[in-house]
Amino acid sequence: MSVLSSVIDNQRMQNIRNEFGRLGDKCYLENAGSALYPEALLTKVNDDLLRNVYLNPHSDKYTKDCIEQIRCTVLNYFNTDQSSYSLIFTSGTTQSLKLIVESFQFHSDDDENGSFIYLRDNHTSVIGLRELAEAKNADIIHISHDNFLNTLKTYKKIEYSEKITNKSNTLLAYPAQSNFNGYKYPIDCVQKLKDGCLNSYLKKQLCGVNCNWYILLDAATFVATSKLDLSSSQPDFVCLSFYKVFGFPSGLGALLVKNTSANVLKQKKYFGGGTVDIVLSSEDFHIKRHTLHERFEDGTLPFLSIIALKHCLSVMSCLIPKVINNDIMDTISHHTYYLAKDLYLQLSELVHSNGTKAVVLYMDSDFTDIKEQGAIVTFNLIREDGSYIGYAEFQHMADLFNISLRTGCFCNSGSCQRHLNVTNKEMKNMHKAGHKCGDEIDIVNGRPTGAVRVSFGFHNTFNDVDKLVSMIIRCFVRQQYLKPNRNLVNYNNNNIEIPKTNTITFKEEILSVLNEKNFKNHIPEILNTGSKATLSEIAIFPIKSCGAFKIKSGWKIGAKGFEYDREWMIIKENGVCLTQKQNTLMCMISPVVDFTNRCLTLNFKGSVFSIPLDISHDDKERSTAPFCQSKVCMDVVKGYDCGDTVADWISNCLGISYLRLIRQASDDNRIQKKNNSGEHNMLSLSNQAQYLLINKATVQWLKNKIRDLTFTDDLDSLTDRFRGNLVIDTAHELIEREWQTVTIGKHQFKVEGPCSRCQMVCIDQKTGEKTVEPLRTISAEFGGKMRFGIYLSYLGPVNGCKDLVLNTNSQVTPYLSDDNISR
Numbered sequence: 001m002s003v004l005s006s007v008i009d010n011q012r013m014q015n016i017r018n019e020f021g022r023l024g025d026k027c028y029l030e031n032a033g034s035a036l037y038p039e040a041l042l043t044k045v046n047d048d049l050l051r052n053v054y055l056n057p058h059s060d061k062y063t064k065d066c067i068e069q070i071r072c073t074v075l076n077y078f079n080t081d082q083s084s085y086s087l088i089f090t091s092g093t094t095q096s097l098k099l100i101v102e103s104f105q106f107h108s109d110d111d112e113n114g115s116f117i118y119l120r121d122n123h124t125s126v127i128g129l130r131e132l133a134e135a136k137n138a139d140i141i142h143i144s145h146d147n148f149l150n151t152l153k154t155y156k157k158i159e160y161s162e163k164i165t166n167k168s169n170t171l172l173a174y175p176a177q178s179n180f181n182g183y184k185y186p187i188d189c190v191q192k193l194k195d196g197c198l199n200s201y202l203k204k205q206l207c208g209v210n211c212n213w214y215i216l217l218d219a220a221t222f223v224a225t226s227k228l229d230l231s232s233s234q235p236d237f238v239c240l241s242f243y244k245v246f247g248f249p250s251g252l253g254a255l256l257v258k259n260t261s262a263n264v265l266k267q268k269k270y271f272g273g274g275t276v277d278i279v280l281s282s283e284d285f286h287i288k289r290h291t292l293h294e295r296f297e298d299g300t301l302p303f304l305s306i307i308a309l310k311h312c313l314s315v316m317s318c319l320i321p322k323v324i325n326n327d328i329m330d331t332i333s334h335h336t337y338y339l340a341k342d343l344y345l346q347l348s349e350l351v352h353s354n355g356t357k358a359v360v361l362y363m364d365s366d367f368t369d370i371k372e373q374g375a376i377v378t379f380n381l382i383r384e385d386g387s388y389i390g391y392a393e394f395q396h397m398a399d400l401f402n403i404s405l406r407t408g409c410f411c412n413s414g415s416c417q418r419h420l421n422v423t424n425k426e427m428k429n430m431h432k433a434g435h436k437c438g439d440e441i442d443i444v445n446g447r448p449t450g451a452v453r454v455s456f457g458f459h460n461t462f463n464d465v466d467k468l469v470s471m472i473i474r475c476f477v478r479q480q481y482l483k484p485n486r487n488l489v490n491y492n493n494n495n496i497e498i499p500k501t502n503t504i505t506f507k508e509e510i511l512s513v514l515n516e517k518n519f520k521n522h523i524p525e526i527l528n529t530g531s532k533a534t535l536s537e538i539a540i541f542p543i544k545s546c547g548a549f550k551i552k553s554g555w556k557i558g559a560k561g562f563e564y565d566r567e568w569m570i571i572k573e574n575g576v577c578l579t580q581k582q583n584t585l586m587c588m589i590s591p592v593v594d595f596t597n598r599c600l601t602l603n604f605k606g607s608v609f610s611i612p613l614d615i616s617h618d619d620k621e622r623s624t625a626p627f628c629q630s631k632v633c634m635d636v637v638k639g640y641d642c643g644d645t646v647a648d649w650i651s652n653c654l655g656i657s658y659l660r661l662i663r664q665a666s667d668d669n670r671i672q673k674k675n676n677s678g679e680h681n682m683l684s685l686s687n688q689a690q691y692l693l694i695n696k697a698t699v700q701w702l703k704n705k706i707r708d709l710t711f712t713d714d715l716d717s718l719t720d721r722f723r724g725n726l727v728i729d730t731a732h733e734l735i736e737r738e739w740q741t742v743t744i745g746k747h748q749f750k751v752e753g754p755c756s757r758c759q760m761v762c763i764d765q766k767t768g769e770k771t772v773e774p775l776r777t778i779s780a781e782f783g784g785k786m787r788f789g790i791y792l793s794y795l796g797p798v799n800g801c802k803d804l805v806l807n808t809n810s811q812v813t814p815y816l817s818d819d820n821i822s823r
């Protein structure tokens with residue numbers, strides 16, 4: 001029987017898992033981004049809000065008392081009380097951080113500047129504080145990870161012989177735990193730091209030195225899975241967000257202020273509802289409230305969220321057994337630590353068949369001490385030949401396997417630079433070359449620009465670790481995955497059923513280790529312009545993400561692409577567009593454009609439904625408010641709702657309630673975003689460009705490269721996965737990547753660039769089944785750049801042709817670029 005946790009017994013763990021039925025087969029490894037709320041929490045909050053009348057705490061004493069009660073409970077949760085710390089409710093860590101620096105008095109009474117000192121490995125939200133501190137004339141000093149730790153380690157308390165001449169204040173900000181890799185910075189050293197332990201280091205930096213040290217602890221990542229005990233270590237200020245601990249409510253955080261340090265926060269400027277004792281509206285006179293939290297909580301508190309917070313604490317104590325130190329957070333911290341350690345050890349041992357390491361880990365501890373390491377593992381993968389697998393590529397595979405994790409730099413560029421060895425100059429150059437935080441440019445000059453972060457929460461089990469590792473091995477290491485034997489605990493109850501959550505079936509493959517030629521070395525022998533390329537197929541996709549309508553002869557070129565191509569889309573109850581990524585059955589809704597009856601006929605497993613092809617007066621009556629088409633494109637689209645009956649039919653087919661079919665309004669002129677020459681092309685509901693061209697010879701080449709013997713697609717089915725509008729046949733593969741413009745029949749198109757395929761290509765367009773191929777082979781062959789097919793936009797007819805119809809079997813004549821476009 002497999003063990004789920006090395007701390008929590010299987011029965012209890014099973015109870016915990018039952019709270020997260022909504023995950024289905026999703027493997028959630030992004031706990032550092034947000035924790036997951038258990039179902040019981042929502043029930044409790046719901047019941048409470050339904051039973052009680054909560055009002056604005058400014059007017060309602062009962063609500064106010066409830067909040068004060070919760071304030072005490074939260075302070076107790078951090079092992080302190082109102083006599084030592086004040087709790088200020090904020091909207092989250094970031095607001096807490098800003099409040100401190102806005103209110104902090106850096107300079108002394110005789111106007112000597114103070115300092116703001118930050119560890120470089122802080123979250124961006126802390127780094128940004130320097131702008132506020134600078135505006136207050138504080139000296140800005142940063143300290144590296146190594147210098148910070150070494151200074152702390154080597155510090156011996158000395159009696160001060162020097163007189164303290166400087167009465168200004170120093171604010172030091174560092175994280176209790178790195179959000180980059182889970183390293184836990186020492187927090188038992190607060191007294192040392194306040195004693196001036198960094199003075200010697202700062203002297204070397206020739207900055208002002210003084211002894212009025214204030215410690216700002218960013219505990220946002222730390223408190224998610226660890227116990228913060230404010231009775232043993234007492235930073236002056238602590239910032240945190242509650243969704244990172246409990247998953248709910250979002251938009252609520254705390255600033256904890258040590259009462260004896262509250263005086264230094266005297267520069268708070270703003271006052272608002274509830275924060276003043278007296279204010280004169282016609283004279284510059286006001287007096288802020290005395291109690292710290294009353295002075296700092298401007299406006300109306302998010303009182304319902306605070307009510308929810310009470311239940312967060314109680315539900316957690318019901319759900320989590322107190323196995324370690326008789327404490328739930330200590331139990332969670334051990335449970336998640338051992339999961340992360342298990343992953344860390346498995347990844348460190350992963351090697352390719354030629355013996356080279358498959359994983360580079362970006363850690364600052366080796367998981368030997370839970371005091372130094374939290375439940376996060378950060379890494380990149382490398383191929384057999386030593387080249388990196390970019391994080392974006394990894395992300396696509398993880399998406400395919402329904403594994404949630406974080407890729408990129410996780411808002412911590414300091415740690416990212418340190419671990420990836422990127423200098424400031426290189427960072428700036430990458431930015432100049434177009435790389436931005438959070439984009440898909442994962443490799444520049446062969447070096448990674450970010451990494452993969454896996455973080456665990458109390459809902460995770462060893463099964464999640466295994467799911468991730470087996471995905472990595474299957475897609476990137478190509479060996480047999482042997483589940484580690486974990487006999488950590490003996491349980492009394494041996495009859496616990498471990499649920500099989502895996503509902504998506506991947507075709508099992510025969511694993512063999514193969515030596516493949518990399519695409520990087522593959523140069524097409526002939527770049528033949530006078531080729532005998534022809535347009536073999538035209539396809540349109542009337543409903544975005546649904547099946548293709550293949551055209552036998554010719555089709556009209558419209559202002560936004562082919563006529564009726566992606567004119568319709570299916571949206572969910574929440575107004576967000578549904579795609580095959582979320583529901584693979586969509587590809588089985590196959591549409592037929594029927595000009596005789598002027599309708600669009602939809603087929604789904606034998607069931608048929610028709611909607612009119614022409615927009616009627618009635619449709620216009622049902623025009624929707626402008627809505628967002630997709631969260632990626634951030635486009636706002638205008639459309640018409642196609643009515644209840646088709647909506648019901650589609651909801652039935654796909655098994656999702658409350659779907660709607662929307663048609664793009666003809667006067668909605670979406671404009672193509674990026675266009676090299678600054679031209680604007682109008683778009684239908686397609687994501688990127690008007691047309692996607694696929695070369696069948698390239699598909700054939702890819703097919704030959706796929707070594708997975710269980711992948712049985714024929715050439716046509718494989719071609720269909722790429723969902724091209726234009727399928728051409730050429731004598732040579734890959735040549736389309738060199739084209740700049742192309743004439744097809746009597747029409748000229750401009751090449752907008754390569755199409756970066758997402759995991760949609762892993763959906764069999766006939767059955768909706770998910771497979772690992774061809775994505776795996778594409779990414780292996782193209783050196784991590786998942787590019788297949790090219791985007792086109794329409795330039796116009798050639799030779800005075802007036803007819804806007806493109807015919808199949810037309811000749812395709814490309815024009816090459818002068819310089820080789822980078823692959």
Ligand SMILES: *Cc1c(COP(=O)(O)O)cnc(C)c1O
Pocket residue numbers: 092093094095123125126175177178179218219220221241244
């Ligand atoms: C998440 C996080 C923040 C920012 O928190 P918000 O909730 O986005 O304000 C700051 N620091 C660390 C270490 C974090 O993990």
